[in-house]
Every structure is written in structure tokens, then in C-alpha cells.
Amino acid sequence: MSEAGYNFAYLDEPTKRMIRRAILKGLAIPGYQVPFASREMPMPYGWGTGGVQVTAATLVPEDTLKVIDQGADDTTNAVSIRRFFQRVAGVATTTRTAQASVIQTRHRIPETPLAEGQILVYQVPIPEPLRFLEPSETETRKMHALEEYGLMHVRLYEDIARHGAIATAYAYPVQVEGRYVMDPSPIPKFDNPKLKSAAIQLFGAGREQRIYALPPHTRVVSLDFEDHPFDPAKADAPCALCGATGAYLDEVVVDDAGGRLFVCSDTDYCETRRAEGRVGAAAE
Amino acid sequence: MVATLGFHDPPVEAARAFRAAMSALARPGRIERVAGATPPAPLSPAAGVLLLTLVDADTPLHLADAADCPAVRDWLAFHTAAPLVAPAEAAFALGRWEALQPLDAYPRGLPEYPDRSATLIVELDRLTAEGAELEGPGIATRAALSLPDRAAFRANHAHFPLGLDFFFTCGDRLAALPRSTRVL
Numbered sequence: 001m002s003e004a005g006y007n008f009a010y011l012d013e014p015t016k017r018m019i020r021r022a023i024l025k026g027l028a029i030p031g032y033q034v035p036f037a038s039r040e041m042p043m044p045y046g047w048g049t050g051g052v053q054v055t056a057a058t059l060v061p062e063d064t065l066k067v068i069d070q071g072a073d074d075t076t077n078a079v080s081i082r083r084f085f086q087r088v089a090g091v092a093t094t095t096r097t098a099q100a101s102v103i104q105t106r107h108r109i110p111e112t113p114l115a116e117g118q119i120l121v122y123q124v125p126i127p128e129p130l131r132f133l134e135p136s137e138t139e140t141r142k143m144h145a146l147e148e149y150g151l152m153h154v155r156l157y158e159d160i161a162r163h164g165a166i167a168t169a170y171a172y173p174v175q176v177e178g179r180y181v182m183d184p185s186p187i188p189k190f191d192n193p194k195l196k197s198a199a200i201q202l203f204g205a206g207r208e209q210r211i212y213a214l215p216p217h218t219r220v221v222s223l224d225f226e227d228h229p230f231d232p233a234k235a236d237a238p239c240a241l242c243g244a245t246g247a248y249l250d251e252v253v254v255d256d257a258g259g260r261l262f263v264c265s266d267t268d269y270c271e272t273r274r275a276e277g278r279v280g281a282a283a284e
Numbered sequence: 285m286v287a288t289l290g291f292h293d294p295p296v297e298a299a300r301a302f303r304a305a306m307s308a309l310a311r312p313g314r315i316e317r318v319a320g321a322t323p324p325a326p327l328s329p330a331a332g333v334l335l336l337t338l339v340d341a342d343t344p345l346h347l348a349d350a351a352d353c354p355a356v357r358d359w360l361a362f363h364t365a366a367p368l369v370a371p372a373e374a375a376f377a378l379g380r381w382e383a384l385q386p387l388d389a390y391p392r393g394l395p396e397y398p399d400r401s402a403t404l405i406v407e408l409d410r411l412t413a414e415g416a417e418l419e420g421p422g423i424a425t426r427a428a429l430s431l432p433d434r435a436a437f438r439a440n441h442a443h444f445p446l447g448l449d450f451f452f453t454c455g456d457r458l459a460a461l462p463r464s465t466r467v468l
Contacts, residue, residue, distance in 0.1 A: 215422035
């Protein structure tokens with residue numbers, strides 16, 4: 001049961017209806033940023049107010065919620081959002097990706113492939129991929145309307161001219177169904193191939209008041225060039241705890257003598273593998 | 285008396301109804317069941333649930349022909365307070381397929397704001413996952429839906445990213461066809 005004195009899932013019904021209408025428009029126009037009247041939430045901007053509002057408008061009492069922050073279930077942000085919904089919506093929670101029906105995420109896509117029927121909600125700081133190239137909202141709207149994305153390709157090309165490779169490592173821009181260029185939120189570009197998913201993906205930007213979405217199986221292509229194809233780079237070491245080679249790894253400094261380890265950023269993935277008896281170099 | 289014909293527990297029933305509507309729109313061709321509303325004739329329960337879930341004083345609604353009767357007007361005024369308008373100002377429209385024509389009367393959105401477009405709730409006598417073949421976002425390989433027409437939905441898709449989005453209702457079941465879907 002949810003806490004007395006709160007409406008189910010915290011938000012009032014007119015607000016949820018408004019957010020739900022924005023989500024439906026977002027799903028009908030994949031990659032297009034739908035404006036919505038973002039509300040004040042009991043947490044500061046930058047802590048996932050957009051994601052929380054989308055989750056609140058999406059949850060049903062039967063849901064099992066998972067919240068991750070950079071892949072981890074046990075960081076302050078993830079724990080407090082999970083507790084928030086436990087309290088105001090009375091939903092079950094889990095840390096297991098496969099058992100969750102709704103997953104709210106900050107800056108990662110879980111390693112375990114998502115299934116049909118799951119919903120992934122992203123917290124988005126700056127939804128407009130063209131914002132750092134063009135500060136005016138009127139102009140970026142026009143650029144999206146005219147499908148004028150040359151500037152973005154110039155930015156990627158300048159990276160190649162200067163560094164020999166595309167230097168963007170996170171929030172790597174994608175094109176959705178050959179139409180809208182979209183910011184996938186600051187996920188590492190390693191996660192970009194996972195944007196083509198069986199799950200419904202919803203993106204909420206609270207401060208910027210935008211919602212956008214990807215229906216399941218939507219074609220999502222990371223922008224690149226024929227002679228510089230997209231490369232989802234990863235650390236060239238296996239996870240020190242579970243030995244995973246295909247996962248996104250965090251670099252952890254372990255002492256003051258320059259010692260470092262690479263460990264899975266997805267804590268649930270790493271724990272599941274270790275429970276299955278897989279062992280990395282540091283755990284032996 | 286009319287109050288008893290709406291949701292008994294609006295926050296929870298609207299949440300379940302929205303989940304069904306979202307699943308249907310995110311996966312064109314998929315048919316979902318909804319419950320919770322008993323709207324007056326000629327509205328189907330599914331159309332009633334959709335209206336209670338999505339429509340309010342902020343969303344101008346167009347009622348087409350038979351749907352525009354005193355019983356429906358009273359029910360909507362009590363439960364949603366949606367202003368009733370002509371097709372050109374509608375955010376939502378409700379009626380049978382023939383009654384909703386012509387489709388170019390509804391707002392299709394603006395190039396800068398394609399979301400400022402109408403969503404049509406189409407009442408059908410028959411709704412099955414067969415008939416017109418569908419392709420596009422939300423569809424792994426191929427899906428099918430008993431659409432009332434094909435050319436109209438192809439023409440609607442041709443305007444993408446502008447266009448109308450459709451919900452189809454029949455009894456307590458609903459399906460959806462967003463503008464992004466290609467009708468083969």
C-alpha cells in the first residue's frame with residue numbers, strides 16, 4: 001500500500017494525464033522531443049526529476065521497479081528514487097534486471113538484454129543534441145523540422161580532423177528511423193547498440209521540460225562516416241571481479257601507488273555472474 | 285448517478301488503462317483489454333476508458349455524429365470537462381470511421397511541433413490482429429490489424445513526422461496505429 005496522504009505515484013491526476021499524453025506523442029514520433037509542463041519534484045534538478053515524472057505517470061501497482069545510477073543499484077540517487085516509489089506508489093522493487101517491469105536509469109543501459117514488456121526510463125539532463133552547436137531553441141526546432149543535421153556531422157568531422165577519431169565518448173548522437181537526430185542521454189557510446197531494444201524506452205528531461213521515446217525495435221543508428229564507422233569502444237581488460245569481457249567497465253583506483261582495477265559498471269550483472277561462480281583476476 | 289459510471293479508483297484504474305494504451309501504441313497491431321468505465325451508448329467501454337484516461341479540460345474534443353448525443357455530452361462534461369469543438373481545433377476526436385471523415389479536417393501538427401496534432405479514437409465493430417500488414421517502429425518484423433481503410437493510413441504516414449494518431453476500440457479491447465507505421 002502506498003503512504004496515506006499521497007496520491008498513487010505522487011503526482012496528481014491532471015499532471016499524470018498531461019505527461020501520459022506527451023509520452024504517447026513521443027512514441028508516435030520516435031526521437032522527437034515533446035514539450036511538457038514539468039513539475040517541481042521533491043528532489044533537485046539534475047537528480048532525475050524528468051525520469052521520476054515519467055516513471056510516476058507510467059507505474060501501475062503491479063509493477064516491479066529497478067533504479068540504477070551509472071549501472072549501480074546502491075548509489076544515493078538510485079536508493080532514494082527507489083524508496084520514493086516504494087513509499088508513494090507501494091510498488092515492489094528489485095535489483096535484478098530480468099525481474100523488473102520498469103527500470104529507471106541514469107546514464108546506463110543494463111547489460112542483460114531487455115525483454116518485450118519491460119520499460120526503460122532515462123533521466124536526461126540536456127535533451128537537445130544540437131544545443132551545444134546552436135543555443136537558440138527556435139533555431140534548433142527549425143533545424144529538426146528541416147532535417148538540417150549537417151552541423152552535427154561537421155562537429156564529428158572536426159573531431160576526426162583534430163584527433164584522428166570521433167572523440168565523443170558519451171551522449172553520442174543517434175538518428176532514429178532515418179529522421180530525428182536524438183540525444184540518447186549521457187550513456188557511454190558503448191551502450192548505443194543497445195538502444196535498439198525489445199523494451200519501450202522513455203526519456204524524461206525535467207529541467208528542460210521535454211519527453212521523448214523509442215518504441216520497441218525502432219531503428220536507431222549512431223551517426224558516423226563510411227570511412228570512420230561508429231566504434232562502441234570499451235576498456236581492453238576483463239572485469240576484475242567477474243571476468244566479464246563484453247561489459248562496460250569502470251576504472252577504480254585501489255591504492256595510492258597507482259594501482260587500478262576495471263570492474264563492471266552494471267552491479268546486478270556482475271553480482272549475477274559471480275553468483276554463477278565466474279571469477280575475475282582480483283577475486284581469485 | 286453518472287458518477288458511478290466512471291472509474292471507481294481513478295489513480296490506479298487510469299494507470300492500468302494508460303499502460304494498456306501505451307503498450308498498444310508502442311506496438312502497433314497489438315490488442316489490449318481495458319476495464320473500469322461504463323460509458324453511455326453508443327460509446328464502447330474501451331473508448332470510455334481512453335477518454336477518462338487521456339482527456340480533460342486541457343484537451344478539446346470532437347464528437348462525430350452518433351457519438352455527439354446528450355448522454356455522452358453529459359457523461360464527458362461530468363467526468364472530463366473537455367471542451368467540445370469542431371475537428372479543426374480538436375486534440376482528440378471520437379466516433380465511427382465514416383463519421384470522422386474527412387481526415388484532413390483535423391490538425392496534423394506543425395513542422396516545428398508535430399505533437400500539436402489530433403488523436404482519433406475510432407469505434408469499430410470488429411477488431412482483430414489480421415488484415416492490413418504493418419511495418420515500422422514498435423514492430424519486430426511484421427504485424428497486422430483489421431484497419432477500416434488502407435489508403436487513408438498510407439496517406440497519413442506520408443505526412444510523417446506530421447500526421448494523426450489512431451486508437452481503435454471495440455467492446456473492451458483497443459489497438460493503435462501511430463503516424464510512424466507503414467501500412468503495406
